[in-house]
Amino acid sequence: MPTTSAPTGTTVTARGLTKRFGLHTALNDLTLDIGNGVTGLLGRNGAGKTTLLRCLATDLDPGAGELRIFGRSAATTADRTTIRRQLGHLPQNPSLYPHFTAFGLLDYLAVLKELGGRRARHDEVRRVLAAVALYDRRHSRIRRLSGGMRQRLALAGALLGDPRLLLLDEPTIGLDPEQRIRFRDLIAEFATTRTAVLSTHQIEDVAALCTRVLVLDEGRLVFAGTPAELTAGARGRVWSLPERPIGGTTTWRSPDGRYRVLTPNSTEPPQGYEGSAEPVAPTLEDGYLILTGSAGAAAPDRP
Ligand SMILES: Nc1ncnc2c1ncn2[C@@H]1O[C@H](COP(=O)(O)OP(=O)(O)OP(=O)(O)O)[C@@H](O)[C@H]1O
Structure with a gap:
């Protein structure tokens, strides 16, 4: 596994973390450290991202391995309470009371x-409402808010109390471009002195925001490093071709009519297209596709 960069400080330490649901192993012997900054969790559907976040939130008991957060053991009842007081969690599909x-x-x-004291508590509520640009909607019933506004409200809930560790499961789903940029700014500022972990399929968010990336594949950690290191795995393996080739993997037909092609196993252009x-300069998405072997799946079957 390519691990060249270490996180700064350590908020989370996992050693041999394993979570099984019946016969299915959702997390398989994960050993990792997460420190201050924004760590992005990438992986295909079912790779284990939500399961890992739920273990970090002490919502799920991993069952095997060691998990320490802020130096405390997630397996100990008293430590778990201390951990929970210092974390904010935005779960996947948060449920909010509509009335x-x-x-x-x-x-x-x-x-x-x-968060004690009525006045201080209300100040904190106003602070997080302003942070997610919902202060003007503070008196609106939740059922009257749009999907993106509800997502921002759930994020505000995770930010309450200024946690040391923020766990975000697909946080930018449903956000418009302006709010997505605002989200990036908010989380980047937060993580200058604290730790944020976000699971997402939005690779642009990872490229724009994350100081580190973890990639899970079928419950195993297959990459831990910086976005630049993940991107570098695709260097020399991305091409623009005048037609769809038989070899290589076509990602899409670009608006200029040329085909963007990955050659996962070679730094040579596809055979017959040498001239x-x-x-093409690789993106983080190219690095991710090549790492996970998803590049092969991106090509449609030829008739
Ligand atoms: N409560 C559960 N009971 C049984 N199996 C579960 C449970 N939660 C998750 N799983 C299984 O564990 C695996 C990992 O699921 P998880 O939700 O962590 O994946 P994910 O990477 O977050 O996926 P997605 O990108 O689709 O959200 C999947 O095979 C899933 O079916």
């Missing part, structure tokens, strides 16, 4: 988070 107002829901969550292939 609450935005302010009312966050105030309720703030009470559960033991017409133009090398």
Whole structure:
């Protein structure tokens, strides 16, 4: 496994972390460290990203291996309570009570988070509402908010109390481009002194935001490093061709009519296109596709 860069500081330490659901192994012997900054979790559907985030949130008991967060053991009841007080979790498909107002829901969550003193608690609710640009909608009932606004409200809930560790499961789903940029700014600022872990299929978010990337494949950690290191795996393996080749893997037909082609196993252009292939600078997505072997799956069957 290519691991060239280490995280700064250590918030999470996992050794041999394994989670089984019946006969299925969702996390398989994961050993990793996560420190300050934004760590992106990538992987195909079912790779184990949500399961890992749920273990980090101490919502799921891994069953095997060691998990320490802030130096405390997630397996010990007293330590788990201490960990929970210092983390914020935006789960996949968060459920919000539709009859609450935005302010009312966050105030309720703030009470559960033991943010004491009415005035200080309300100030904190106003702070997180402003952070996700929902302050003007604070009196709106949740059922009247759009899908993207609900997602931002759930993010505000995770930010309550200024946690040391923020766990975000597909946080930018449903956000418009302006709000997505705002989200990146918010999380990048947060992670200058704290730790954020986000699971996503939005590779542009990882490229724009993450200081480190972890890639899971069928429950195993197959990459830990920087986005630049993941991208480098595709160097010399991306081409622009005048037609769809038989060899290589076509990612898509670009608007200029040329075909963007990956050669996962070679730094040579596809056979027969030596004269017409133009090398293309790889993206993080190319590095990810080549690493996970998904590049082969990207090509449609030829008739
Ligand atoms: N509560 C559960 N009971 C049984 N199997 C589960 C449970 N939760 C997850 N799994 C299985 O564990 C594997 C990993 O699931 P997980 O939700 O962690 O994947 P993921 O990487 O987050 O996927 P996606 O990108 O689709 O959200 C899958 O095969 C899933 O079916």
